[in-house]
Amino acid sequence: MKNPQTQHDRYFAHTHVVENQPPELENINLFEQDTALKEAVKREGAGWAAKEISQFGQAVGQASYIELGFQANENKPVLHTHDRFGHRVDHVKFHPAYHQLMRTSIENGLHSSPWTDPKAGAHVARSAKCYLQTQVESAHGCPITMTFASIPSLRRQPNLDKIWTPLITARKYDETNRPFSQKEGVTIGMAMTEKQGGSDVRANSTKAYPVGQPGGGELYELVGHKYFVSAPMCDAFLVLAQAPSGLSCFLVPRWNADGSKNPLQVLRLKDKMGNVANASSETELRGALGWMVGEEGQGVRTIIEMVSLTRFDCMMGSSSGQRLAVAHATHHCHYRSAFGAKLDQQPLMQNVLADLALEQEGSLAFTMRMARALDNQHDESEQLLMRLGTAVGKYWICKRTPNHAYEAMECIGGSGVMENSIFPRMFRESPINAIWEGSGNVQCLDVLRVMYKTPAAIDAFFNEVDKAKGENSMLDQYVRSLKQAFTDLNNIEYRARNIVDRLALAFQSALLVQSGNHAVSDLFCASRLSDNGGHNIGSMPASGDCASIIERARPNLTV
Template sequence: MNLHQFAETHDVTNQPPSLDGTNLYRIDLPLQEWSRRFGAGWAEPRIDAYGALAGGPLMEAGFLANQNKPVFSSHDRYGHRIDLVEFHPAYHELMRTAVEHGLPSLPWAHPQSGAHVARAAMTYLHSQAEAGTGCPLTMTFACVPALRMQPELADLWLPKILSTQYDPRNVGIAHKAGATIGMAMTEKQGGTDVRANTTRAYPVGAGGPGQAYELVGHKWFCSAPMCDAFLTLAQTDKGLSCFLLPRHRPDDTRNEFYIQRLKNKLGNCSNASSEVEFRGALAWMIGEEGRGVPTIIEMVAMTRFDCMVGSSALMRQALTQASHHCAHRSVGGRVLSEQPLMQNVLADLALESESALALSMRMGKALDNLGDEQEAKFARLVTAVGKYWICKRAPAMINEAAECMGGAGYVEDSILPRLYREAPVNSTWEGSGNVQCLDVLRALSKEPGVLEVLFVELGDGHGDKALARHIEQLKSAFMDTQDIQYRARQLTEDIAVALQAKLLLEAGNAAVSDGFIASRLGESSGRVYGTLPRGVDVEAIVARSTPQSL
């Protein structure tokens, strides 16, 4: 018997075609519609161009950057302390592409209507390829409002921060073509309670805003320690204050900034997070002394917005993979996406994805109009609402999307495991769920007019009885202040779902809005995915969410 005839044991069939090289913008009809709806139509050519990069070279770079994690080098071969984090070239490719296309700088360098929405759309695409670059990109973007509070520091740093040149060299700011910014707030003993921080700041001279200090202490989490400078918190005689701490002193010598170790994290593996010590590190005060938390919150608000965008992006990529798989995979002689139960699941996932995108883009519109008092109050509230809700929904949604693909969604050849590991970071980083819900209560109780702005935004339900009833129940819930902190999660979730329902209704796609309201405000709300009630146009929803060009 000639055994060579059995060298090929089978033909490969019933597998979906590859999505490699796909333009992620062109296959995403909801992103196209929502970015245009909130004022970023003028930026469509640049968003489209980024969609091609995200689905092509950046997607490949994302896999490589995760396969080759950053490495900490404390000393050089001669024994000198260097505190360097070394990255694979793929990570630098991701960073360089993002910086060159203005992801950290667009709304600040070119402010115009829809700029924040356009930047959010490109960030949404970038994060689908790889979310590990999110920390340095987000913090570089988000530091601008805080730095502008100290003009003399802003004059030195902002030209480099807003540059579209990526310069990863470990040299002083005077020699850099572009700069990235990190953040160091958390300490071992306090965690979220930054007022328990023990790091001390000692004035070099007179002290006060814009003046030099030396910092002594530690940070349990320092995000992106390879950055050129960090916004950090330290105690002075007047309380917790905010500082800009560069990696190099003005004379180009290295600052007294020491990396202890890199964190071994569940996800976010291509990015470096670290423990650091300040041993007399030179830093400059930003904002009023003793008002460090309000100052750094200017940065945190923007990073929380990016948590919304980032989690929405992870959900979209999971949905893209699942819907594409099911559109081409047959079981029992029938394509999966045509089978009723799978349609129920895919449509439910699509509703979750689009409602997250809608709320994120609406937040982008608010950021584009902060000069309007109503929009500023809306942003103050919905930053916390959206950060809580969207980031909470992502892990379970991505898990369900992976399950749609069976074992193919569980192996590391697929992007789904990486998306799943990445999802929890956004709900934890920049304030966990309870922190966000308490912030919602703080905004509503301590900032006049915020509650009124919420209900003006929601209106009367836009003709939908279920939404109108939900809004009235929400009003009653806020009138009852007894044990309101205990109920903070439920209140925050009710706000989020109401806003999402309102946005989907306004957009005018009846299949989407009807399906969302029936499932999120009806009797089946709170159940697992794939429990949409009867009457939902699942075929239309699935068709809308499935990659459009394939």
């Protein structure tokens, strides 16, 4: 006679229990779980903000908040060019989750805090918050970054600065599609890219005609086509266009102050592989009105500070993506067993996990050091360091992130490519920062341009690296060789990537050596400085303490 219980199980398909799977990585304090970030905040001068950052980390680490990132990406923005009565409105509608993410960023000052409360460590504190928020959802960071970065350019035009800066820096998020004059807070985008030029903005063909008197702060009429305008629901855009005296910068609102629709018309939204929660568009200016910012013919000089700050945020965003990858990979491998042992206790996986953690530590150290340079722009050497370091860091960190994301996915295995996990979105986002705001070649050419035009920036860079002199013999030798490379300018443009690779590795190594954690810095130098740049993840020498590096990087759910 059959066992009744067995028969019951058979018919109801009780085939297995779920085991050997990690718990969800949620309901944690993203700041308190990140040892390297806590150390960097203190080291780079924002220790005073640790409590505030911790409170923010607690809020954004909750399951309900993390879910907003999934919702915003599962529900893409939709363009409505006209309302139901036929009026032109150019309205991009977003899922409520996107608006909540934007609201959180703005209410916590991620778009403005260093401008409204400028003090030592202000940029470091703001960068730390952005770093945490980006781990939840990175696409909405695009309008946050552009809004933040617009202030230095607008300060070049006092009459516009007086009207717009209070609205830009206000901690009020207003997603409504109406004139800026009816709002308490606004967001700012930028429109530079055209089909025929791309990064070569001097090839722009958009024209600007003075309505009355020409010059800074005056009104112009713009006619042309912009091929890539991100965040088209921003309230105004910094636009480059050809004025009678050359390429100039303009502030162009979506709606005119009198309530009429400015003919800045969205043609279509881009169908992007990543960054999908944020809308990007093709836009035509059909006589759109805008005020000139700065001097006529000096558009690049006017907007370059905005570009520099957006490039810095690309560094921050990619560093954040690396942290997201490391957190999930180390978390998974701590709970997952295979072949009789936990994954993070197996030597080859330790090599991979520790390598991923080291990459992220170097990226974070570089980013936060640049944040401190932003906090000290009254210091000429810090200005020079920022000028060169942003180009080097944007190139290196952003370019390293796609392969870093892939290697972390491989640690997870097949589950890592399932759309209900974070990894597919993380992987699709990973190349974005490397390509936007000036791709790899553009950054390398910018480094060469700094070398030729501002050689003191090279001195400032190596002065920073030399602060670690005598602490690591391998680094000392590497730096000597690198300095020698600068004496040979033969085919330097052809060799530019190699030069910038080595600058990045020397800088990261020096910062990690100075940070005092020898387990991290010794293995970083040993694994990265043995040749002229880079290596395959998981091919580190056996000399390091991988277990301690992994433990340092792994989130702890019990805390």
